[in-house]
Amino acid sequence: MNYWLMKSEPxxxxxxxxRRDRQTIWxxxxxxxxxxxxxxxxxxxxxxxxxxxxxxxxxxGVMRIVESGIADPTQFDSTSNYYDVKSTKESPRWQTxxxxxxxxxxxxxxxxxxxxxxxxxxxxxxxxxxxxSVIPVAPAIxxxxxxxxxxx
Numbered sequence: 702m703n704y705w706l707m708k709s710e711p712x713x714x715x716x717x718x719x720r721r722d723r724q725t726i727w728x729x730x731x732x733x734x735x736x737x738x739x740x741x742x743x744x745x746x747x748x749x750x751x752x753x754x755x756x757x758x759x760x761x762g763v764m765r766i767v768e769s770g771i772a773d774p775t776q777f778d779s780t781s782n783y784y785d786v787k788s789t790k791e792s793p794r795w796q797t798x799x800x801x802x803x804x805x806x807x808x809x810x811x812x813x814x815x816x817x818x819x820x821x822x823x824x825x826x827x828x829x830x831x832x833x834s835v836i837p838v839a840p841a842i843x844x845x846x847x848x849x850x851x852x853x
Contacts, residue, residue, distance in 0.1 A: 704843035705738065705748040706760070706826055707800075708834040716750050716762040716805050724767060724801045727835075728775045729783045731795065735835040742766045742798050749838065749846065751826065752809070759811040760846065768799040806850050814849060 707727060709715065719725060730736055742748075743766065750762040772793040775783035788794040812827070821828035825836040838846070 702840075703741070703743065703746045704838040704840060705742065705746060705766075706751050706824075706836050706838050707748045707764070708751045708753040708826075710754040711752045711761075712755075715752060719750065719762070719764060719800070719802045720805055722802075724799055726771060726774070726799050727797050728773045729781075730773070730797060730834055731783060731785075732833060735833050736795055738833075738835045738837060739798055740770070740796050741837075742769045744768060747803065747843070748800065749843075753834070757809060757811045757813070759809040759815070760806065761809050762805040763803040764800040765803050766798050767801045769796075771797050771799060773797040808850070810846060810849050815846075818845065818849065 714725070727739070730739060746766040748764050748766065749760045750764055752759060752761050773783070773795040775781040776785040776788040776793060776795045777790060778784055785794055815824060816827045819827055819842065823842050824838065825831050825833065
C-alpha cells in the first residue's frame with residue numbers, strides 16, 4: 702500500500718463534502734507531475750485530504766483509493782474550466798482516481814505543525830514553492846503524521 706497527500710480547496714470540495722458523498726472522482730488535476738502520481742495510485746492506497754487555500758492550511762482527513770486509471774471526464778466537457786481541447790476519448794491526456802471517505806481527523810494537522818515536524822526532503826508539502834496538488838508520502842512519514850493526530 703502506498704500513501705499520498707491530495708489537496709483541495711474546502712470551498713470547492715472539502716472533507717465535509719467527501720464525508721457526505723462517501724465517494725468521488727478526484728477530477729480537475731492539470732499538472733503533468735501530479736497526473737503521473739495519480740496514474741501510480743492503486744486501489745487500497747490511502748491519501749491524506751489536505752485543505753489548501755484556506756485558513757489554516759492542513760490535513761483534515763483520510764481517504765482510500767477505490768478505483769484508478771479513470772479518464773478525467775472534465776477534460777471532454779467544453780463548459781468545464783478543466784476542458785482540454787487536445788484530449789480525445791481515444792487518447793485522454795488526464796487520468797484520475799475515485800476516492801472514498803475513511804475518516805475526518807479530530808483536529809486539523811496544520812501546515813505549521815507539518816513544517817515543524819518534517820523536512821522538505823521528507824514531505825513535499827512543506828517545501829517552499831511546492832504547488833503540486835497530489836504528492837506521494839513515504840510510509841514512515843505517513844505513520845508519523847498519524848501519530849501527530851493522536852498526540853494532540
